[in-house]
Amino acid sequence: MKENMKLAWIASWFALVGQLAFFICVALFTGDWRYVMWSFMVSMAAGFPSMIRTWLAQKK
Template identity: 80%
Template sequence: MKENLTFAWIASWFALVGQLAFFIVVALFTGEWRYVMWSLLVSLSVGVPNMIRTWQAQKKANARKIYEQGEGSV
């Protein structure tokens, strides 16, 4: 099964930055800055672990690709 790491990176960045940006816009319109505080907590608690998992999967995929290229040239 092929992993779609591009989608994983997009989802991770959206969870980390996009969600926070959305709630900053909401806070600007409503004047309720508590939205930003709560979205920051959620964004960090969801976004950071997803970024770490995606980074590890990317490292593993790159290592696998290098290993496969090395096997073919021997």
């Protein structure tokens, strides 16, 4: 079965950048910047391993 690397890259970038952008918008709307602090940690924890796994799978 052929892997869809384009979809994997889109999901990885969304986990890294998309979640953070969403929570920045939430923080701007609410004025509570703790949303950004917690979402930054979560998006780094989900985004970097996802990007590394995608990069290693594409390298194969």
